[in-house]
Amino acid sequence: MQRLTEQILEHAKRLPEGTPVAAKSLLHLGTRAAVDQALSRLAERGQLIRAGRGVYLLPVTSRFGTRAPSVEQAVEALAVQRGEIIVSSGAAAANSLGLTTQVPVRSVYLTSGRTRKMSFGKQIVELRHAPRWQLAMPHRPAGQAVRALAWLGPEKAESALQTLKRKLPPAAFSELVAAAPQLPTWLARSVGKVAHA
DSSP states (O other): OOOHHHHHHHHHHHSOTTOOEEGGGGTTTSOHHHHHHHHHHHHHTTSSEEEETTEEEOOEEETTEEEOOOHHHHHHHHHHHHTOOEEEOHHHHHHHTTSOOOOOSSEEEEESSOOEEEEETTEEEEEEEOOGGGGSSTTSHHHHHHHHHHHHOHHHHHHHHHHHHHHSOHHHHHHHHHTGGGSOHHHHHHHHHHHTO
């Protein structure tokens, strides 16, 4: 019979890059305690990366050596695996929409799950629990705009919305306007003002 560690490695190698390996998805191979021990052993040997509590990743090996999988792929796969909504932070959204030139130094994502930190090699990624309205329209320009506006705050929201009205495709801006009832009062008021100006 194949050793448990080898079976886990075989399983991890069949997964797409960045897909987290969780003990719960390996219970068909052995008891929970045995699976946890095998995962720990693989992490100690450097054959798996321990990204967080109960979350392991297969390092990517290339001719240049080994590295952690891409953070974006791993976060996306984690969201699917755990049934959470995970989106880039407001600072990252504001930067990608051209509302700020500041580039976020730390990798922060907003999640419908609990707040926690994950490590991808030397890079630490923070998953922060966020209110439902900030997670609205997860992978769409209008949702990105909501997160950017939340990060910019009430003082800068109106001028940012005027920029967004010019930059976003009309359908995306309409989607943002339609989402106004879900937003906090300060933001809904700004969206209404700019939409009807």
